[in-house]
Amino acid sequence: MLSSDQKLNHKGLSATSIQVAAMRDAVFAAWERDVRAQIDGAKHILHPTLLNTLPIFYDNIAEALTPNYPRDEATSSNNVAATHGDERARMTAYEPEQIVHEYQLFRDAFSRIADEQGVTLSRAEWGIVNSSIDSAVRESIRQFTAMHDSFRNKLAASLSHDMRNPLSVVVSSAHLLTIGASADRTPAIAKRILDNSQRLGRMIEELLDALSLGRGEKLPLQLSKFDALELAANVCENTSVSDTSTCSVIGRPVVGYWCENSLRRALENLVVNAIKYGDGKGVQIKIGETHGRMLMSVHNTGNPISPEHYGQIFEYLWRDGSAKDKRGWGLGLPFVKSVAESHGGSVTVDSSIETGTTIMIDIPVDCRPFVDQP
Structure with a gap:
């Protein structure tokens, strides 16, 4: 099993769930052919990038088809579909409608392979499959568009909140020195200014790192x-x-x-x-x-x-x-x-x-x- 809850095998799953899980490779073979043929920009995407988190999403569907399994649909209790949209934003030149088209082709491939392999789903089971795909579309698109939002809100919050305390200490300590602190207190006050200035410096470095990550810059890898x-x-x-x-x-x-x-x-x-x-x-x-x-x-x-x-x-x-x-x-x-x-x-x-x-x-x-x- 490739499901996102680290389920190790088919134990406890219904017969339908097991049949659906066994279809996975055939579904994605058909889906990949359709996507490369019908979606602009998909033809030259490498295979691992094209599939990304979808096999995990697929096995989550299989789990959800088992009555009383703690997953009502494939997107329950996980962010796999959102991550699909996130990766599409980072790794492809897709637009939102191409993500929607991918899921439409996924639904078609699932239905076609189920017919070819004689896997029969009840009306309620088809409802789970369809609601899973519909939820995945919404979550993927939501995350895809969110990737285009800036990091400004988080940065502004950090600047206004996290930096306020050390800056306040620096200002108040400097004020004490200007009004004539006693000689025995001066070294301690100066140390407070130095410590909190260094703390502010570290925060600025971290925020610069955050801006780099927010722009999607990659870590240097060996x-x-x-x-x-x-x-x-x-x-x-x-x-x-x-x-x-x-x-x-x-x-x-x-x-x-x-x-x-x-x-x-x-x-x-x-x-x-x-x-x-x-x-x-x-x-x-x-x-x-x-x-x-x-x-x-x-x-x-x-x-x-x-x-x-x-x-x-x-x-x-x-x-x-x-x-x-x-x-x-x-x-x-x-x-x-x-x-x-x-x-x-x-x-x-x-x-x-x-x-x-x-x-x-x-x-x-x-x-x-x-x-x-x-």
Whole structure:
């Protein structure tokens, strides 16, 4: 299974769900032919980029067809469809109508292959398939258009809020010096000015980094050939040494061309966050491959991420205003997102109380065509 909740097999799925899951490769073969033939600009898009998160979306549909499965439709409790729109904005010259056309062709291919393979869906099951596709269209288009919005609002909020305190300390301390602070207090006041000025300097550097990420600039990557499963095992082992939580790795070897250092840091961030925000019952890394794309996911159980925060947790400097909620993600998840996008891929989140939280890096197995190497 390639579903976004890291379901490992077909256990617990209905017969219809299993039949639909088995159709996946045939559906995408037909869909890809149609897309390349009918959509302007799609003909020369590389295969991994063309499919991006759609195979995950497909298996989410298969899950939703099982009665009482904790997923009403393919877009429930995840941002896979939004990530499709995000990646289309970053990786193609598409316009919104081309995304809509892709989903229309997806619906046609699904129906055609189901007929050819004798897979019969009830009226209610077709309702789930259609509502999943309709929801995916809306979410993809919404995110596609959002990618054209500027980073100004977030930057302005950071400038007005985060920089206010150190600037206030600098001004008040300088005022004390101008009115004649005692000699014994002067060194301490000067140190406060120095410390908070340096803090402001670091904030400005971070905001410049944020502007770069907001413009979609890519991280510098040094690509090499290695096995993602070995990398995951190494990260899991090192994390387990410093934390009592259990970390495990499943999947199979996937050898490809990536930046080992940045991918390691991204995976470490995901594992540390999963341990920190999980319920202490362990973290699981899964490595898989489909259609030339490597899927690296980290799963934990515990309180889910609210759907309205799916996009926010990957934003630079985002903090939840709730004092009881510990999800002040800082720089970790924005870095993960930047690593995935710099490799020509995406990062998705699937989170619910029933299935736990899974964050997945979805990138091409061979990133060389998508990366400007020094």
